Amino acid sequence: MSDHKKISIVCFSGDFDKMLAAYTIATGAAATNREVTMFFTFWGLNALKKQQGHSWLGKDLLSRAFNFLMGGKRNLPLSRLNFFGASPKLMSGMMKKNNVASLDELMEAASALGIRFYACEMSMHILGVTKEDLIDDVQEVVGVATFLNESEDAHIIFI
Amino acid sequence: MHFLDITRETCPMTFVKVKLQLAKMSGGEELEVILNEGEPLQNVPRSCEEQGYKVLSVEDCGDGDGKHRIVIKK
Numbered sequence: 681m682s683d684h685k686k687i688s689i690v691c692f693s694g695d696f697d698k699m700l701a702a703y704t705i706a707t708g709a710a711a712t713n714r715e716v717t718m719f720f721t722f723w724g725l726n727a728l729k730k731q732q733g734h735s736w737l738g739k740d741l742l743s744r745a746f747n748f749l750m751g752g753k754r755n756l757p758l759s760r761l762n763f764f765g766a767s768p769k770l771m772s773g774m775m776k777k778n779n780v781a782s783l784d785e786l787m788e789a790a791s792a793l794g795i796r797f798y799a800c801e802m803s804m805h806i807l808g809v810t811k812e813d814l815i816d817d818v819q820e821v822v823g824v825a826t827f828l829n830e831s832e833d834a835h836i837i838f839i
Numbered sequence: 840m841h842f843l844d845i846t847r848e849t850c851p852m853t854f855v856k857v858k859l860q861l862a863k864m865s866g867g868e869e870l871e872v873i874l875n876e877g878e879p880l881q882n883v884p885r886s887c888e889e890q891g892y893k894v895l896s897v898e899d900c901g902d903g904d905g906k907h908r909i910v911i912k913k
Contacts, residue, residue: 708851711858712886781852789855 684715686834688827693839694723696756696768696783702839703786710793717834718790719827720818721800725807727753727787728799728814738808746807753783791817796830798822844873845883846906853879854886857911861892864913869895876905887911 687709691702702718710716720728729752731737738744758767772782781789790797797818804810804821811821820826843860845853857872864870874880884894893912900906 704851707855711851711854712882713890778849779847780849785852789852789859792859793855 685713686715686717686831688717688719688831688834688836690827690836690838691718691720691724691727692722693759694726694750694756695759696771697759698839699724699727699756700783700786702837703783703790705837706795707786707789707793710790710795715834716790716793717796717798717827717830719798719800719822722803722807723750725799725803725809725814726750727756727783728797728818729753729809730813730815737813740808743806743808747809756783787817798827798830800824800827840910841868841870842872843870845879846873846875850878853883857883857887861887861890861911861913866913868913870911870913872909872911873900874907874909876907880907880909884909884911 687705689702689706691699693699706716706718729737732752732754734748734751734755736744737747755765756768757765758771761767775782799811799814799818799821801821801823811818841860841864843856845856848856853874860870872883874883884897888894895910895912897907897909900908
């Protein structure tokens with residue numbers, strides 16, 4: 681497998697549209713015979729929470745407030761013209777109308793294609809999020825050194 | 840012979856559906872795919888060949904709407 685073309689995507693942004701871009705590249709790459717790793721850090725972790733809405737995850741007041749305000753996959757904002765959360769829903773409607781896969785479908789496909797999911801230890805620590813709070817697709821909670829080792833000879837994309 | 844119509848799919852699900860269908864099949868089995876010209880026609884057969892599958896045929900469906908039929912052997 682070492683002769684495979686490799687792509688590593690850092691999912692830093694928790695914006696709905698940027699997450700769509702990340703999953704589009706990831707699934708497209710995996711489907712065209714590339715080895716794909718997705719590394720979720722900071723706001724990107726919101727997409728992986730088991731609780732898809734606003735929930736009080738965390739161990740202290742601040743982290744609990746942060747997690748509640750950010751919410752999960754259902755609360756990802758659009759990076760522009762968010763209109764207090766109305767736009768992602770409108771955008772999803774437009775995508776469906778044009779037969780474009782939804783974020784849920786892309787995430788399901790990513791899992792079926794065997795993409796590797798890593799979550800960032802440091803940002804989880806700050807936000808008080810544990811591995812148990814994240815969906816089962818997340819294989820490991822790792823640091824930057826592991827990410828870089830896994831991404832040796834890979835194209836790294838930061839979104 | 841397995842069958843897949845991806846003419847209503849858009850990028851990247853065109854590739855994803857083909858890849859996942861091929862993954863379910865055993866070696867030697869064939870898959871017929873109906874796809875649109877442009878990006879899917881240019882890249883689905885190519886990526887299948889890169890993965891070591893054989894593209895047995897590529898032909899225009901003849902409906903004048905750019906649909907093509909390809910047959911892939913796993």
